[in-house]
Amino acid sequence: MESNGCPYVIDRTGSDIQAEAARLRELGPAVPVELPGGVPAWSITSYALARRLFADPRVVKDPRRYWPAFVDGEIGDDWPLISWVKMDSMTLVDGDDHRRLRGLVAPDFGPRRIETQRPLVERIVADLLDRLAEHPAGHPVDLRANYAAPLPAQMICELFGVPEEARLEVLHGLELAVDTTLPPEQAAANLAHWQVALRELTAAKRAAPGDDMTSRLVQAHDRQGLLSESELVGSLFNVLGAGSETVMNLLTKAVVALLSHPDQRELVTTGKVSWSDVIEETLRAEAPIAQLPLRFAAEDIELDGITIGKGTPILMCLAAAGRDPERYGTDAETFDLTRSDKEHLSFGYGAHFCVGAALARLEASVALPALFDRFPDLTLAVRPGELEPPGTFIMNGLRSLPVYLTGPPAG
Numbered sequence: 001m002e003s004n005g006c007p008y009v010i011d012r013t014g015s016d017i018q019a020e021a022a023r024l025r026e027l028g029p030a031v032p033v034e035l036p037g038g039v040p041a042w043s044i045t046s047y048a049l050a051r052r053l054f055a056d057p058r059v060v061k062d063p064r065r066y067w068p069a070f071v072d073g074e075i076g077d078d079w080p081l082i083s084w085v086k087m088d089s090m091t092l093v094d095g096d097d098h099r100r101l102r103g104l105v106a107p108d109f110g111p112r113r114i115e116t117q118r119p120l121v122e123r124i125v126a127d128l129l130d131r132l133a134e135h136p137a138g139h140p141v142d143l144r145a146n147y148a149a150p151l152p153a154q155m156i157c158e159l160f161g162v163p164e165e166a167r168l169e170v171l172h173g174l175e176l177a178v179d180t181t182l183p184p185e186q187a188a189a190n191l192a193h194w195q196v197a198l199r200e201l202t203a204a205k206r207a208a209p210g211d212d213m214t215s216r217l218v219q220a221h222d223r224q225g226l227l228s229e230s231e232l233v234g235s236l237f238n239v240l241g242a243g244s245e246t247v248m249n250l251l252t253k254a255v256v257a258l259l260s261h262p263d264q265r266e267l268v269t270t271g272k273v274s275w276s277d278v279i280e281e282t283l284r285a286e287a288p289i290a291q292l293p294l295r296f297a298a299e300d301i302e303l304d305g306i307t308i309g310k311g312t313p314i315l316m317c318l319a320a321a322g323r324d325p326e327r328y329g330t331d332a333e334t335f336d337l338t339r340s341d342k343e344h345l346s347f348g349y350g351a352h353f354c355v356g357a358a359l360a361r362l363e364a365s366v367a368l369p370a371l372f373d374r375f376p377d378l379t380l381a382v383r384p385g386e387l388e389p390p391g392t393f394i395m396n397g398l399r400s401l402p403v404y405l406t407g408p409p410a411g
């Protein structure tokens with residue numbers, strides 16, 4: 001493994017996620033990078049190495065134990081990725097604490113329990129499609145704002161009993177948390193802001209518990225003492241945040257892939273491949289989390305000639321791993337619904353494997369076929385190259401997705 005030791009400065013605006021992932025992969029399976037704020041880290045770009053390190057007990061998640069720069073106060077609240085390291089949640093702890101916090105929510109997200117939510121997903125989808133159909137024909141409609149964003153946001157707010165009037169507040173804070181172009185003072189203000197919004201939510205559930213996951217977490221805190229107050233808020237932030245933007249990215253990228261590959265669209269709309277093939281191939285080729293922050297080396301880790309030094313942050317470049325030719329062959333870049341290798345790392349791997357994978361798959365498996373059934377002439381309203389990224393190097397999404405629902409206007 002070769003490296004010239006000179007860090008690659010990550011484009012914090014995420015202006016071309018796939019081009020950057022490809023460049024990083026060319027530099028090697030593990031690449032020294034510089035994160036915003038001059039923070040040194042490693043980005044893991046190969047499928048095989050990412051999978052190996054996901055399962056390596058020397059690769060850990062707790063910044064308060066394993067990241068000296070954080071412990072020493074060098075990483076301030078104004079660091080653009082602060083909400084990824086400063087919350088008390090399952091995703092930032094290891095071992096017993098991880099099992100304890102994950103165990104409080106994971107049962108609600110198991111595949112069988114989640115399948116019981118299908119009628120709710122279908123209802124939300126049908127309602128959103130009806131509203132889309134009200135748009136005047138021949139005018140572009142933003143499918144991100146009117147379909148891909150509200151479905152997962154409404155779902156997660158239903159599951160967590162977030163009252164209608166608090167939804168915008170909570171979701172806006174979570175959206176800002178993945179914006180890596182925010183000026184420092186805004187990053188810090190956002191961190192404070194979401195904490196207040198989520199504390200208000202827990203207070204409301206304490207006063208009037210409901211049959212929802214927030215109320216169950218509040219009870220686990222109040223009655224059983226299974227988690228601290230800050231773990232309660234952190235868990236909510238973690239699950240609410242993880243459950244919205246990721247699914248939105250999956251939906252928008254799947255729609256763009258189908259609309260820009262008519263042969264692939266025909267394969268699925270004529271039933272030659274399944275919608276599950278569409279979902280898994282989109283997850284592989286367009287990993288919704290492009291650069292997964294952060295893990296840390298608990299000790300020096302030797303990898304065929306390079307050393308990831310103890311205490312150094314590690315990002316899994318899932319965008320690069322998903323298109324790794326060593327795993328997927330020379331056509332790894334191609335969106336191919338007939339690909340036989342359906343495995344990918346886009347939901348992670350090992351102990352921290354995505355809690356919400358079944359929910360994400362359920363939402364997409366309802367939303368995508370329903371959209372293409374209802375609007376068989378759906379067309380992009382701009383060329384694929386004109387679609388703009390949202391201003392983050394962590395997420396692989398779109399700022400907007402303009403489409404014509406009933407085909408391009410005549411003339």
Ligand code: HEM
Nearest residue numbers: 090091242243246247250288346347348352354355356360
């Ligand atoms: C397409 C959609 C989604 C993608 C691509 C995705 C991706 C991921 C990935 C890569 C991880 C691993 C994190 C790590 O190892 O550091 C993860 C963890 C997690 N995801 Fe998802 N996710 C999605 C949807 C959801 C949904 C809908 C929820 C809703 C509840 C959710 C909740 C979580 C939680 C709580 C974790 C932390 C698990 C842990 O640390 O043990 N995700 N997700």
